[in-house]
Amino acid sequence: xxxxxxxxxxxxxxxxxxxxxxxxxxxxxxxxxxxxxxxxxxxxxxxxxxxxxxxxxxxxxxxxxxxxxxxxxxxxxxxxxxxxxxxxxxxxxxxxxxxxxxxxxxxxxxxxxxxxxxxxxxxxxxxxxxxxxxxxxxxxxxxxxxxxxxxxxxxxxxxxxxxxxxxxxxxxxxxxxxxxxxxxxxxxxxxxxxxxxxxxxxxxxxxxxxxxxxxxxxxxxxxxxxxxxxxxxxxxxxxxxxxxxxxxxxxxxxxxxxxxxxxxxxxxxxxxxxxxxxxxxxxxxxxxxxxxxxxxxxxxxxxxxxxxxxxxxxxxxxxxxxxxxxxxxxxxxxxxxxxxxxxxxxxxxxxxxxxxxxxxxxxxxxxxxxxxxxxxxxxxxxxxxxxxxxxxxxxxxxxxxxxxxxxxxxxxxxxxxxxxxxxxxxxxxxxxxxxxxxxxxxxxx
Numbered sequence: 114x115x116x117x118x119x120x121x122x123x124x125x126x127x128x129x130x131x132x133x134x135x136x137x138x139x140x141x142x143x144x145x146x147x148x149x150x151x152x153x154x155x156x157x158x159x160x161x162x163x164x165x166x167x168x169x170x171x172x173x174x175x176x177x178x179x180x181x182x183x184x185x186x187x188x189x190x191x192x193x194x195x196x197x198x199x200x201x202x203x204x205x206x207x208x209x210x211x212x213x214x215x216x217x218x219x220x221x222x223x224x225x226x227x228x229x230x231x232x233x234x235x236x237x238x239x240x241x242x243x244x245x246x247x248x249x250x251x252x253x254x255x256x257x258x259x260x261x262x263x264x265x266x267x268x269x270x271x272x273x274x275x276x277x278x279x280x281x282x283x284x285x286x287x288x289x290x291x292x293x294x295x296x297x298x299x300x301x302x303x304x305x306x307x308x309x310x311x312x313x314x315x316x317x318x319x320x321x322x323x324x325x326x327x328x329x330x331x332x333x334x335x336x337x338x339x340x341x342x343x344x345x346x347x348x349x350x351x352x353x354x355x356x357x358x359x360x361x362x363x364x365x366x367x368x369x370x371x372x373x374x375x376x377x378x379x380x381x382x383x384x385x386x387x388x389x390x391x392x393x394x395x396x397x398x399x400x401x402x403x404x405x406x407x408x409x410x411x412x413x414x415x416x417x418x419x420x421x422x423x424x425x426x427x428x429x430x431x432x433x434x435x436x437x438x439x440x441x442x443x444x445x446x447x448x449x450x451x452x453x454x455x456x457x458x459x460x461x462x463x464x465x466x467x468x469x470x471x472x473x474x475x476x477x478x479x480x481x482x483x484x485x486x487x488x489x490x491x492x493x494x495x496x497x498x499x500x501x502x503x504x505x506x507x508x509x510x511x512x513x514x515x516x517x518x519x520x521x522x523x524x525x526x527x528x529x530x531x532x533x534x535x536x537x538x539x540x541x542x543x544x545x546x547x548x549x550x551x552x553x554x555x556x557x558x
Contacts, residue, residue, distance in 0.1 A: 144436065146472070160268040160527070162474055168523050169223070171479065174495035175520035176220040178511060179213035180234075184259040188213070188238025190245075190513050191259060196492040205259035208274040212517025214238060214281030215389075215531060219287040219524045230386040232294070235285045239297035244427060249321060251305030251513035253278060269320030269328060276341035277514075279305065280389040280535065287537040302540060307353045315360035317341065317353075334362045335374050337385035339402070346462040347544030358548040361399035363399050368449050369415055373408040374400055380517065383409045384466035388475040390519045390541060391532035396553040403470075411468040413463070416449040424457035429474075430481040431462030431505070437499040437515065440506040461496035465519030468526040495519065 160168070177339040181192040190206035190213040214235060221231035242322055246253060246262040252275045255268035286298035310317050316331040317338070332338040338361060345353035366375045376382055383406040392403040434453075436445045437460040446453025461482055481500050482490050488509035489507035497508040498515055524530050535541055 121245060131175050132347055144332065151296070159371060160472075163346060164454060165527070167274050167476065167480055167483065168527055171483075172219065172223065172520050172523050174493065175516050175523075176223075176225050178494040178516045179216040179515065179520075180220070180226065182513070183210070183213055183234070183238075185234070186237070187245075187259060187262060189241070189259045189262065192256065193498075193510050193512045194494070195509050196494060196497065196511055197507075203259075204256040206256060206274070206513055207271070208255075209252045209271055209513025209517060210238065211274075211278035211281030211312075211516060212521065214278075215284045216517065216520050218284055218534065219520060219530065221288075222530060223524075230363045232289055232291060235294055236291075236297075239282065239285070239294060242278075243297050245340075248304075249323075250309045251275075251301075252310070252321070255320070264516050267322070267324075269322050271316055271320045272332070275305065275342050276344050277385065279344055281401060283538045283540060284389065284531060284535050287534045295333060296481075302344075303348070303350040305344075305348065306328075306351045307348050308351045311345070311353050311357060315354065315357040316557045317357070321512070326517075327347040330360060335364060335376050336378060336382040336404050339386035340390060342392060343386070343459055343544035343548060345544070346547040347538075347540035347542070348538070349543070352547075355547050358397070366412075368412045371408050371412050371415075373405050373412060374402075375409050377450070377452055379445055379452065380413050380433070380463050381466060382411070383470075383520065384518055387469070388525070389528075389531060389535040390465075390545070391536050393532075394552055394554075395545070395550045397549045397551075398496065401553050406467075407470045410467045412446070412449065414474060420451075420455065424455070424503060426457050426459070431502075433459055433461070433467070433475075433478060435460050435463040435466070437462070438508045438510060438512070439499060440501060442461065456501065458499050458501040458506075460499045460515075461490070462498070462515035462519050465496070466515075466522050468522045472526050 131348040170449045178194065179190055183189065184193050186212065192204050192206035192209055194200055217226065217231045217235055218486040220226040221228055228444050241262065241339055246257065247264060249270045252270045252272060254264040254270040255274050256265040257263065258265055282301050286295050311550050314331065315441060316333045318327045319330045319332065320328045322328065332341065335404065342358055344352065346355065346358060363374045364376065387403065387406060414432055417427045417434065421427040444453045446455055461479065468475045482496055484498065486502060490496050492511065494511045494516060498510050498512045500507040521531050525532055
């Protein structure tokens with residue numbers, strides 16, 4: 114079967130969609146109204162002692178990244194770190210900082226970090242976010258100096274990266290029984306002016322820059338945007354209009370008989386919102402997004418297995434591609450259909466971030482990466498960002514957001530802890546209620 118020939122996109126209207134500009138690929142998409150019921154089961158299974166040890170080793174290593182690569186005076190987390198070779202320093206990422214706040218909760222719960230140290234680092238971070246980190250109407254710049262907080266690389270005030278940060282902030286608010294943490298978290302969240310972002314459109318812009326104003330690209334198709342829209346809908350101070358949830362398009366794909374809502378984009382678009390928002394056992398008028406991600410992840414697995422004809426390193430024990438480093442720089446690759454110049458590289462966060470969707474399949478891959486390729490693929494902070502066994506290329510770097518999605522989804526598949534904690538926030542519950550989510554009659558796995 115040729116993956117390019119087996120991929121279909123079903124159309125019911127002729128409205129063009131635009132992909133994320135930051136991925137650097139403009140692809141026209143077309144929307145539909147309904148997703149047929151997915152045929153894939155919710156694939157939860159108990160773990161063996163060996164599985165638990167693998168996940169614990171991975172999570173502990175991931176936690177060290179967020180502890181050691183956060184500035185202890187500001188709490189801002191480095192965007193990436195060179196684990197092999199001389200590290201030249203680097204900028205902080207507000208998205209990595211959001212994952213880092215969540216990682217501190219996981220580390221305290223797992224006993225990797227004493228309660229007092231986790232609490233104090235969270236306090237340091239929230240105080241800096243509230244009092245000192247530059248922002249515009251509550252939204253933060255994508256990249257910042259980890260010491261001063263100053264804007265770096267002329268980056269945009271980022272709507273989705275602010276949303277990732279807010280998810281970490283709200284997780285800490287519910288996890289720590291500490292009045293100042295809760296007060297700071299509420300203040301940071303309530304300062305965000307979603308009405309400004311949606312002033313002239315129900316489709317939120319990717320960001321804003323003081324030099325040019327709003328960026329022209331809009332969040333208009335299925336992607337990690339769900340967390341951002343739901344947070345805005347859940348705001349009590351500056352809420353988004355309810356109709357914004359219905360404004361973005363949900364494109365249905367079919368591959369080898371499996372149908373799902375997706376995008377011409379890397380696999381992470383199915384992961385990020387579900388790191389915090391618990392979609393299990395729920396659906397809106399369009400889809401059950403948890404089941405949808407199970408199907409999308411299974412499709413990606415089948416796509417990689419088909420690619421084994423070209424890249425014999427791909428197998429049932431080694432698959433998974435998402436936006437990552439490569440031997441030739443950063444690539445926004447994925448599929449199906451193939452996006453980017455796929456060359457046999459595998460990306461640990463593709464399966465690490467998909468653990469709740471295909472637990473046993475993803476565990477098998479992560480075990481192979483650690484046991485078979487550990488000399489090149491495993492480091493102090495877990496698995497390197499990407500590697501290519503065919504070319505004997507192993508990344509020298511770890512990237513914060515990819516390490517972050519791995520530790521969070523590993524915890525969710527083990528215990529549901531992040532989902533359970535985050536969903537105690539009234540903002541999260543209100544956002545899902547206003548978006549029209551209801552029980553679908555299927556219990557959470």
